[in-house]
Amino acid sequence: MSLKIHNSLTRQKETFQPIKEGKVRMYVCGVTVYDFCHIGHARSGIVFDVIYRYFKHIQKTGGLEEVIYVRNFTDVDDKIINKANQDGKTCREISEKYIEEFYRDMDALGLLKPDVEPKATDHIPEMISIIEKLIEKDHAYQAGNDVYFDINSFSPYGKLSGKTVEDLLAGARVAVDEKKKDPGDFALWKGSKPGEPEWDSPWGKGRPGWHIECSAMGQKYLGEYFDIHGGGKDLIFPHHENEIAQSHAATGKVPVKYWIHNGFVDINKEKMSKSLGNFFTIREVLKEVNPETLRFFLLSSHYRSGIDFSEQVLKDARIGVERFYRTLQDLMSLQTKGGSEREQNDPRLELILSTHKRFFEEMDDDFNTAAAIGRLFEWVRAVNSLLTENPSLLLANRDKILQDFRDMSFVLGVFQQDPGRHFEKETEARLAKLNMDRREIARLIDERAKARKNKDWAGSDAIRDQLAAKGIVLEDKPDGTVWKFQ
Template structure:
């Protein structure tokens, strides 16, 4: 199966066909660097990371650009509040961005352009739009004339009449039309400014991304990613700017990840349910947070809560437990092992191959990480059935197959999903508790297999007294704290 991607522009899944077989080009909207990024941003940064990792897994070279918005109203206001220069504020939170993305195992982009370093490119693009008749200047401000771009609204699937009635359109008496948006802002006293054909000013937000993306990726590139909250107006305006300047389509596939909800409501500062990544990492490991953020399909909303994070933690630990067992078995000196019977391991080898194929099928279906993780859990179950069997013997043959299983976990989890399944040597109390519960579940599983229902029920009942609830599923037994 070829890679299928849901394209926001066409509102359907499409087969991915690269512009060039040599290199896939991706642009991702990065942070406005006035604060630590929140977990909604973290999801928006992880999605292109997964895309990039999987494209590399499939053999593509990738050129990835992620921008920093280091001048806008939020930057100016925050710098004024702290009575510092805007450059100092940007440097502080760019450093924090790299610290937090590194902890989440997000691979670095190839280029990180800053808006302030590309003002000349932005001015050239605004002038190009003005010369083509898509932009006009009023008293030092330059606006994009939306109605002159016939396809405006095609990304957000709205027509001009709907947009005119919408509440998200800014009111500005200078505009010829309420829908028009700013490309260049006349500077106010005390604000950062640059000289331009229209006087001293600074770029609008939307034009920054258009200029930086085309500067590094050209006027035709494969992917543009971001959160669903950016579809309108930011990405809608980018399309208008890009295509008006380039006389045609610039981006082939638009990928947007869903919201993060808290208790069923969209996370936002106004509701007081706002969490930065750093807040969460005080209580949970970065691996758990990443695992949580990819545990649902990227386009689906994801509900944030301690309970959901705890479930992600337990799911991750189950995989880590299996990998830890494999590592222990494979650490034994294989020269001392019996050769073994290859026919006895052939079935397991086939299952390992089948689970890899199931993983790839899930990822080919619009990067369905939820189903891909499910395939890893199924593989873990198959491995545990083999190594927990009373008749299991570690031979050179079984070790070779278990090495394939270990390598499969390593490649699919670490290389593609960016999840580390190697447990730390220093075992915390939480990890020890989880390991003991998993051990009891293995004993119970063996008892059920042997139809020793009395022992199986006793383990379940005793765990229930401790507030640990078991749930038997076709994929195995899950547990949670009551």
């Protein structure tokens, strides 16, 4: 493994060196479950899914013994409480419902299951224990029924986000609270108010602050010092900054070696967010395109950059995905040896056979999926080129070529279906939308075949135009006419 990762903590690309030889332990902040996920959540989910898949691949090839991936659910939070009150339900009902919806979306997008998916509410005792430790070490103080973290007691505070305690004050956007020693202090434990979920604690009934859950669950499943912690860029401050402060202050150890943060999905260059109202839910988008297209699109730029979402760019992705499946189908269904007997060291074959190596070189460079996909497109063109000019050479090497492709597509989590099945599903979806059936199309194609036989080109073209108006294109092949949706 010769992986380099951009570490948010140092703002530099670093050579990845697992803390324990042969083991990778990663923790990623999941979602707060109070609503449907939008495609920003999809991006984060997919980015870290690809990272997990990358390590899985390394493991499969013997480069790692173990990969542990933890992704949590935040199921106690102001927003959940609000939603519950609004819908007249309990917080638990809300969180359970949206966990289910989360899985529906993420399964559709082909995310692998993390090894552990802990919920905050299942870890209240662990959180309380950390808070007690912090109070004991004078890093936290009780104020009324609340407990706050004292940021001035922890000198490295602000390292991750590049802020100083003074900077935070200068912002003057921090809510001033009489109970806090410093406006930047944050809640570890909140005394409960009526109508809120509550747990017993040494400080009375209450609920945990947001950040403490990740400290508790990270420590419990991955230890006090683990390799990778990820999440969206927006979590750098305050969430991850505070998490570091709590964990480090409590254990005396730096909690995480590499911090990875993904960029946002933008709409017209602006961050997609609930408050701006410019968001698309995953299921909304999946009504328009198949999940692999959304996935392919989200991987088509580097994970740290912003990625602008638009109809045009989604269409480009769709065309790309279709092209891959078409080539894959052609390659898999290749049967008879054709073409001339050419020398075996065709540069195109060399390119195809070296794609696996070049693909993983791109992935090794801070998970550069955009460049890796570039290598894959070169592969497509070379395969197609041989498909038309020297298929026998391709046939002779097909097993290796397909195996390499499976490795690469596994890591990206795309092109996982049989091409025939992919086209079948696409077609079904489009037919349903148009309320058409195959018989009708077959009948028209028959009719056109007759016209063509009689060299009635006008009649033949009329039928083709008629279908084209519905987005159906015909391809006349040696053994008959096939149709597909544009």
